[in-house]
Amino acid sequence: MASYLKTTPDAQGYFGTYGGAMLPPPLVPHFKDITDAYLRISKSADYINELRLIRKHFQGRPTPVSYLKNLSDACGGARLYAKREDLNHTGAHKLNHCMAEGLLARHMGKTKLMAETGAGQHGVALATAAAYFGMECEIHMGEDDIAKEAPNVTRMKLLGAEVVPVSFGGRSLKEAVDSCFESYLKQADTALFAIGSVVGPHPFPMMVRDFQHVVGVEAREQFLEMTGELPDMVAACVGGGSNAMGIFSGFIDDEGVALFGVEPLGSSSNLGDHAATMTYGEDGELHGFRSILLKDPQGAPAEVHTIASGLHYPGVGPEHAHLHRTGRATYVGATDTECLRAFYDLSRREGIIPALESAHAVAFAMREAPANPGKSILINLSGRGDKDIDYVTQNHGFGENLR
Template sequence: MGYLKSTPDAQGFFGDYGGAELPPPLVPHFKEITEAYERLAHSAEFIRDLRYIRKHFQGRPTPVSYLRNLSDMCGGAQIYAKREDLNHTGAHKLNHCMAEALLAKFMGKTKLMAETGAGQHGVALATAAAYFGLECEIHMGEIDIAKEAPNVTRMKLLGAEVVPVGFGGRSLKEAVDSCFQSYVAQADTALFAIGSVVGPHPFPRMVRDFQHVVGIEAREQFLEMTGQLPDMVAACVGGGSNAMGIFAGFIDDEDVSLHGVEPMGTSSKLGDHAATITYGKDGMIHGFRTMVLEDENGDPAPVHTIASGLDYPGVGPEHAHLYRTGRVNYSAADDKEALDAFYKLSRHEGIIPALESSHAVAFAMREAKANPGKSILINLSGRGDKDIDYVTETFGFGES
């Protein structure tokens, strides 16, 4: 049996990580979601509708691009990118949001709820809600609202209610906390469409499965382009949905090394980064067991990264499992490396990447030099429209 069919187990555990520890009022609602997903995942009608949406609304498949100029500039390995920036709404997030909205519709729900960091998940869910005629409530930290103003505007134009979160670190973790609190009172009529491969079971599995389309497409496209599989596949990791999406396509290919790239922020000091696997330890967060960055009191620690979509003090449980088993290699890129990659890809390839995706670009630029004759496929998980005001106002336009 292949990895994806055998993992997670029936309780949602990836080895030692995952599961669901919920307040009693939410237990029946998550059971309902699990049962609905198990039923619909193998439903010809659900699969037909999802395929139609992906092709005729999202614009899938997205292409794989050979980054010739960047490859020549770096020297060594040849760099390719899976272009999720060309997916409708500008990132991979719509892959699971349209599927979660379709699931909600099948379940008879009338509202979608979610947290968002960089705003891409919020935009994608607001888009899905508009498509299916559902209400939408998005919780977003005040820091991220200030950094990602274009996405806040997009969410409001799409009809979503954006709830500012002003307590604690005023970022992604607090947005999750706030949304869970609001969801408890609305669970009968709403679906909490978690935005990554995090949260209680079944969401880590469900979001991975919905994002698997990225890996399926990328594997087929790379083989068609080059006649072989890539030597390395890399993606940025915060919660980790874009990474699990592309990793899932290659997880059973032992000759393909998989690489998750975490945000190192400004230093290795706690509070200056969000590199959970690099510096975290086993713990609990938001109802599931995984690796967590903790402060001296054992609480989730404050985090920092230039990329709002990666500023989470935990990580998807499947990533913790793949790290422990050694199937995926995890490293980090700091803010300076990500910013340099942002400018380099923009200037030399005509592609403005999201700051989140720029961490994967930075990894490829770094590793290319050390791997002549090899190929590196990165998941370019989103485009940088949302980041250009923040980057140019804070850091300028880069070197000419």
């Protein structure tokens, strides 16, 4: 029987009823070119070998799996482990697909990489890839996120990227995508829009998942080597969902491994106070694909809130919507307060400062551990928190009010 990854999505980019490519006519030929180029070179030994060399000698892969003994002891119950994508070059999982997209762009004869970013990790990673391949780089970022994630803005500029502030609407990730698509329409002949998650029109949900598959492959092998068995539960934060699909893909054919996506529950269940798409959303279309999204009373994509800029999106990748509908993955949430508590606890107990996005998955594991004695939970620690420390300490101190 063919594996899940060999059969999903279908040729039109659908994961069950979700996905596809709803594009303005001028972009149709460009996305066909991207699809054709990816399907051709992704099976090429030359492309695969060059990407492996980049991952080993530039990115520093493989990243390790760490046993979180102190946090496990403090929580009681399950044993907690972390796949350390925070140790990937640039500090997050994003470089896994950015270097691959840069390599794809070079093979297509493109001279520029462009993208949206929320927390700035994708922007930094793409600016890094552009510098590596000698390309121009244009990054669109909401003004609210620029203020919140200032260290990453500085890094992008140091790497040579043009950072385009987005001042309309919610001035965050959704608007950054809108702005970048508009700019890309004028430059599609020479630029590649390197979408930053498993979202957008086909082939990007498939491509980004495939490029992030390295996380799941490594994690599965490493966990077996460390413990002699597979984890009982695998958890990752979900905004668009690239880090989650990366680690899920390594275990998706293992029926005994439960997969958990952790969404941002924000500050309340009121619309506009969270970004919990699976929990409160409904079917719809956004940014050229069909998935589950949060809608306002008029049916438009809703304003969302989360302490983590990288999860600040009113939709979710179509593959996550499919896994939710089929029941292969379970989607739960963590509040801003739970996220902050996990941020401080992992920092103090393990010497690992996580990104606020990743801290949502840590919060889930801390919450579930006491009820699961004898089991193991593997977290995808998708990024480090250097970018968040100024924001967290200026607004929440050093966690005194959360103890």
